Amino acid sequence: MANKIISPVKGTRDFYPENMAVRTWLYGHMRAASETFGYQEYDGPFLEPIALYAAKSGEELVKEQAFVFPDRGGDLITLRPELTPTLARMVAQRQGQLYFPLRWWSFGPFWRYERPQKGRAREFFQWNIDMIGVNSPEADAELAAVGAEFFRRVGLSPDEVQILVNNRRLMDAQLDALEIPAAQRKAVFRLIDRREKMSPSAWEAYAEEIGLSSAQLQGLKDLLGNANLWEQSEELVRFFEAAEALGAREYLRYAPEIIRGLDYYTGTVFEARDRGGEFRAILGGGRYDNLVADVGGKPLPGVGFAMGDMVITLVLQKYGRLPELNTQPAGILVTVFDADHLLEAYRLAAEVRRLGYPTAVYPEPAKLGKQFKYADRIGARIALIVGPDELAQNAVAIKDLRTREQTTVAREQLGEILRMRLESS
RNA sequence: GUGGCUGUAGCUCAAUGGCAGAGCACCUGACUGUGGAUCAGGAUGUUGUGGGUUCAAGUCCCAUCAGCCACCCCA
Numbered sequence: 001m002a003n004k005i006i007s008p009v010k011g012t013r014d015f016y017p018e019n020m021a022v023r024t025w026l027y028g029h030m031r032a033a034s035e036t037f038g039y040q041e042y043d044g045p046f047l048e049p050i051a052l053y054a055a056k057s058g059e060e061l062v063k064e065q066a067f068v069f070p071d072r073g074g075d076l077i078t079l080r081p082e083l084t085p086t087l088a089r090m091v092a093q094r095q096g097q098l099y100f101p102l103r104w105w106s107f108g109p110f111w112r113y114e115r116p117q118k119g120r121a122r123e124f125f126q127w128n129i130d131m132i133g134v135n136s137p138e139a140d141a142e143l144a145a146v147g148a149e150f151f152r153r154v155g156l157s158p159d160e161v162q163i164l165v166n167n168r169r170l171m172d173a174q175l176d177a178l179e180i181p182a183a184q185r186k187a188v189f190r191l192i193d194r195r196e197k198m199s200p201s202a203w204e205a206y207a208e209e210i211g212l213s214s215a216q217l218q219g220l221k222d223l224l225g226n227a228n229l230w231e232q233s234e235e236l237v238r239f240f241e242a243a244e245a246l247g248a249r250e251y252l253r254y255a256p257e258i259i260r261g262l263d264y265y266t267g268t269v270f271e272a273r274d275r276g277g278e279f280r281a282i283l284g285g286g287r288y289d290n291l292v293a294d295v296g297g298k299p300l301p302g303v304g305f306a307m308g309d310m311v312i313t314l315v316l317q318k319y320g321r322l323p324e325l326n327t328q329p330a331g332i333l334v335t336v337f338d339a340d341h342l343l344e345a346y347r348l349a350a351e352v353r354r355l356g357y358p359t360a361v362y363p364e365p366a367k368l369g370k371q372f373k374y375a376d377r378i379g380a381r382i383a384l385i386v387g388p389d390e391l392a393q394n395a396v397a398i399k400d401l402r403t404r405e406q407t408t409v410a411r412e413q414l415g416e417i418l419r420m421r422l423e424s425s
Numbered sequence: 426g427u428g429g430c431u432g433u434a435g436c437u438c439a440a441u442g443g444c445a446g447a448g449c450a451c452c453u454g455a456c457u458g459u460g461g462a463u464c465a466g467g468a469u470g471u472u473g474u475g476g477g478u479u480c481a482a483g484u485c486c487c488a489u490c491a492g493c494c495a496c497c498c499c500a
Contacts, residue, residue, distance in 0.1 A: 007473095007491065065498070082500035110500075115426080117494060126500070261499055284500070306500055337458075372460035387458060401460075 011114070011122025021325035023125065026154075026309055027107050030127040033150035034105035037142065039129055042104045044086035050076040052085045052295065067111045067122075079111035083128040084264070084288070084304065085295065091132055092297025100133030100300075119280055119311045127283075130304030132292070137235045140268040140287055140303050141242035147272060147283055147305060148251035154312075155321040161282060164255035165240075165270040168286075170233040171223075171259070178219040184211060188220070193259045195224060196277075223256055230254040239268060264288045270305070274315045282315055283307035328379035330360040331422055335371040337387040344386050348396065352384070355415045357422065376401050382421060 008014060015023060031041070050068055067079040080086060083106060091098060106128045116122060129146055131139050144163050151161050171192070172185070180188055187210040195203060207217045223229060230236040236254065243249045252270075260269040269286030273279070285305020292300040316322045334349040336342050342365060349361040360380065362371045368385070375383045385397040396414055399406040400421060409417050 010491080065500090084500075112498095112500075114498075115496090116492085117496095120499085124500095128500090280499080308500080335459085367457090368459045369456080370460085374460085376460050383459085385458080389458085397458090399459075404460085406459080 009122070011116040013121055013123065017327040018325070021327050022313060022322060023309060025323070025325055026125075026127075026312065029150060029153045030105070030107055030307075033146055033153055034127075034129055036149060037103065037146050039103040039105040039146070041106060042090070043106050043108055044080070044083060044090060046080055046109065048078050048080050048086060050078045052089060053078060053081065065112045065114055067113050081110060081112050082306065083108075083110070083126070084130070084291065084306075087128070087130055087132070087304075088291040088295045088297070088302075091300065092292050092295050095292070095297050095300070101139070102132040103130075104132070105129040119308075119314055121310060125309040127307045127309075128304065130302055132302040133300055134303075135287075135289060135301035137238035137268065138242040140235075141239045141246060141248070143285065143303050143305055144239075144243055144252055144270055145246040145248035147270075147285075147307070148248035150307075151251060151272070154316060156315065156319060158250040159275065160319055161251070161272055161274050161315065163252050163270050163272045163283075164258045165230075165236070165252055165268065166254070166256055166258040167230070167233050167236050167239075167268045168259070168265055169267055170229065170236060171256070174223050174229070174232075175220075178216050178223075180212070180216060188212070189259045192220070192224065192257055193261065195257045226256060227254060229256050235268060260284055260286055264291050264294070266290060268303070272307075274318070276318075278318070279311050279314055282311050326379065330358040330378075331381045332357055332359040332384060332418070333371070333375035333378070333380040333382070334359060334361040334384045334386075335368060335375070336362045336365050337368070337385065339365045341386060341388075341391070344391065348384060348386050352414070352418070355418065357418060372399070372401070382418070 013019070034041070050066070053066065066081045068076055071077050087104065091102065107125065109123060110126050111123050113122060114120065129143065131143060144165065147163055151157075171189075175185060175188060191203075191207055191210060191212075194206070198206065204217060207220070212220065230240070240249065240252065240254075243252050258269055258271055260271065265286040266289045267287035269284075271284040272282040274282065283305050285303070287301070287303040289301040290299065291302060292298070313322070332352055334345050334352070336345045345361055349359050352359045360378070362374065372383055381401055383399045383401055385399065387397075390397055390408060393408070394411050395408050396411055397406055397408045398414075398417060398421070407417075
């Protein structure tokens with residue numbers, strides 16, 4: 001038996017009803033946070049040509065981490081590893097008819113060919129939210145505020161999660177001052193990104209390896225130790241002022257070590273972490289001012305972030321913020337007294353549904369005890385019985401599965417009684 | 426792509442190289458119009474898969490697959 005079950009594809013997840021309930025719950029809060037700020041829902045194709053990503057997403061992403069396969073005509077197709085390039089294309093295609101600034105959000109599946117581990121699968125769901133057409137620190141702050149709004153809604157406090165913020169232009173200027181040449185910039189960004197993941201000695205050895213002088217290394221260490229560095233960036237000063245006005249300041253903190261991996265970020269970048277530092281980034285995003293032009297449109301600035309479903313779920317679990325979710329839509333189960341009363345049960349179920357209550361009916365005759373047990377196990381609150389006695393009186397027996405009390409009511413009173421029972425608690 | 430740990434009943438896990446087991450869950454009955462308790466009984470496995478060593482393998486060896494974890498990388 002067991003050996004005949006075909007394994008699911010590595011790194012995919014089956015969403016049983018209890019898992020699906022969590023996904024739907026997350027989706028609801030993402031929608032609420034997005035719509036509170038006036039963002040519109042959209043989506044793109046799950047399949048894209050590989051060329052869309054080749055331009056700007058970063059080589060690692062396309063070469064090593066995307067699912068790529070030839071279609072029957074021989075063209076290379078990619079299962080989308082991220083949404084931003086699709087968004088850039090969609091905007092570029094209708095650049096003339098869209099009205100800016102554009103505020104769009106989306107939630108859907110993405111694929112990434114990687115070794116699965118904690119907080120990461122090959123198929124995952126991701127919330128994307130972006131504002132296109134404005135280049136201002138205040139727009140950046142609004143996106144961060146949407147992230148903060150989401151955390152607030154799911155019950156995560158600023159003591160538990162924080163959005164760490166930096167700015168690439170600021171870091172570029174600082175690296176200029178240290179006379180670190182442009183050719184070395186990418187390697188140094190990577191070095192910064194790895195600061196907290198390596199031991200201090202290994203980190204310094206790595207710095208030396210990429211060609212930093214000891215003076216440059218000391219300068220870099222000073223930068224990364226300077227929690228007030230943001231005051232030297234007019235963009236970040238305005239960013240934090242706007243975040244304050246938006247009521248999101250308490251979730252934000254300046255962090256000079258935040259760089260982000262994607263090549264297309266040009267200004268402010270941010271990512272959310274749990275304060276224990278236990279998990280990888282909960283969300284990540286920033287400003288990208290060249291992306292629409294890179295896919296063939298006229299230049300348009302943008303800012304946005306993405307949040308995967310897995311890390312946020314781990315964080316919510318850690319802090320006990322995942323609610324008990326009801327996976328049973330039907331509060332009522334109609335029992336089947338015996339084979340002669342099967343259709344009577346079906347008629348009763350139809351009647352109760354017309355009254356507006358989701359109702360399941362036991363699909364075949366069985367011992368009543370078994371049916372009550374089933375009703376209890378699927379999470380129904382009320383069981384209804386129509387046997388010969390009830391039928392003779394044009395009545396229905398109502399059993400409350402929690403209190404175990406049972407009453408018989410006239411058929412025409414059924415709606416009223418059900419309303420009292422189901423809406424009382 | 427590299428490394429570590431783990432695969433035994435639906436679930437959680439036992440079994441000094443010597444007859445594959447327990448608890449929970451499940452099914453039946455005690456209870457022919459009533460679920461969670463109790464009691465009695467019952468079913469359940471090619472021990473992930475394929476090889477090898479051995480008189481004998483769940484146990485040792487090799488390979489492979491899967492899950493988890495770390496590295497890599499991160500949307």
